[in-house]
Amino acid sequence: MFEVSTPNAPRPAGHYAQAIVHDRTVYVSGQLAIDPQSGERRLGSIEEQTEQALQNVAAILDAAGSSIRSVLKTTVYVSDIRLWERVNAVYARFFGDHRPARAVVPTRELHYGFQVEIEAVAALKESR
């Protein structure tokens, strides 16, 4: 079991690691649309928020020795289910022909006013 830490994804703003690896599985913390370089919140359109959250997930997976193509399951928290089609359009383009298991969870407004948060469980490419 080890902690993943990369400058290519937002520095944790609270008491959590970007991801933890155990056996051959990576547990990625819920990601928001925060710019990894500046640390700024990107409270733009829902499409921009979704893209940035997914890029953060991808950067963490790469650092963990996994990748977006090895995602097993995502949980997508969205502040209003009426945004869903727009989230899904970005999500589908981002994952391409890889289709992880998924749950979609309508929440109240997310932390810092974000509209989407994405967490993931992924496989390592190889056993470690």
Next chain:
Amino acid sequence: MFEVSTPNAPRPAGHYAQAIVHDRTVYVSGQLAIDPQSGERRLGSIEEQTEQALQNVAAILDAAGSSIRSVLKTTVYVSDIRLWERVNAVYARFFGDHRPARAVVPTRELHYGFQVEIEAVAALKESR
């Protein structure tokens, strides 16, 4: 890691697989009360919705080489916590003497107006 696909559960309506298997664990996507044959939404009573969602989980697990008796953990999203006792009554009957770990999550209204969504993590019966 492989994708599970069965005609005995609803065809994915978005960018996700019914389930993904990794090592000896099955990750099942959040299931709603959709009829696997007709694809119709069964927006009936909360009891009917719970039963159909659980049947969909079970069909996916069977196709994965697992079963309802091998469920490790469920997450039950419910649009109103006041519905909980009715959800739990159907859930308890469905699982019988098997009691997975569980989290109950009150959400806003779920996709398509559903009142309950159920996701699961399960064990494979044997290593694959």
Next chain:
Amino acid sequence: MFEVSTPNAPRPAGHYAQAIVHDRTVYVSGQLAIDPQSGERRLGSIEEQTEQALQNVAAILDAAGSSIRSVLKTTVYVSDIRLWERVNAVYARFFGDHRPARAVVPTRELHYGFQVEIEAVAALKESR
């Protein structure tokens, strides 16, 4: 795969186990601020609720052959995101220098009027 049951955490109030162990991973049910001895709901301050929920998670992990230091990921459901800083303060103190992956999920009011629910996935200390 086996079920975890300990008198040091609240007796399940519905159809679930306190935790299930599979391979080297422990899936802990969502914990609320219920007193394990009396079974009473501790609807005190958000700090007290967070502390009690975490103590319940810890007691279950100890019984499972894991520990709070082996937590891989938590999901923290909070009824109002404005409570978050107060939840995080207790959470940070409780975990000390161990930082699991985490997702924070704003929900509606939780079961029985609680304001915080915490679930966890953890590693066993050794293979079983």
